[in-house]
Amino acid sequence: MLVDEADLELTAWAPTVGELLADSADFALVVLDLRLADGTSPKANVEALHDAGLEVLIFTGGENPYLVRSAARAxxxxxxxxxxxxxxxxxxxxxxxxxxxxxxxxxAAAIDADPDLPDVGLSPRQREVLALYASGEKVTRVARLTGLAEQTVNDYLNRIRRKYAEAGRPAPTKTDLYKRAVEDGWLPIPHYGE
Structure with missing residues (x-):
């Protein structure tokens, strides 16, 4: 597409955001597919690129509105x-x-169709605890991985549940927390049959 465009040049390509950021190429914009082979979430990828000072345009088949909303949130x-x-x-x-x-x-349609688009306001530490716990870790393991006391992890989980409930997105069970983490881009969307 860019062969005949004198003002646009493809300066780097990589299968993952991590590999792209390791490249020393100089570029002004990252064109990002929503589904990468490493299973990373769009939100996490966009945040990593923003942390590196890069702007992002999503280039997608558009088949999954959750992924589009996740990128939009980022x-x-x-x-x-x-x-x-x-x-x-x-x-x-x-x-x-x-x-x-x-x-x-x-x-616009993907964003407008999502009544829950506003962020529930989780802190970075709350997002870390949520991602670990919702991905299947037990409270004791989450505590060990984060350096927190088990009671502190339980306090975080209670606050996280309360924030989701206040936003009209209750998450009383671990499965519900997993769903919320996927919806909000804190965990990758599972790929069944791949």
Missing amino acids: GVLGVIRKSEPAAKVVEALRVAASGGHVMTTDW
Whole structure:
């Protein structure tokens, strides 16, 4: 798509965000697929790229609105479908590369369809405890991994549950916490049959 575009150049490519960040290439914009082979979440990937000072445009098949919402929550410049005509993709790249937002009806529809889009306000430590516990770890293991006391981990879990309940997204069970963590991008969406 970029061969005939003198003002746009592909300077690096990588199968994961970690590998891209390890590359010393100089680039102004990262075009990110929502589904990476390493199973990382869009939100975590966007946050890692933002921490490196990079802006992000999502380039996706758009088949999963949860992934689109996860990326939107993390503050991407926009979402463009892979099925769009090349000219539209190139224009989106130009807008995003100059720091502009790429507003599409697909992106707006995914966000508008999510009544729970507002963040429940978990602190970084609460997100860490949630991700560990919801992924299957027991409280004792979460405590060991985080350096917290077991009672502190339980206190965090109670606060996390209360925040989700106050946001109208109750999570009384461990399974519910897992669902909320996936919805909010703190855990990757499972890939069944792959």
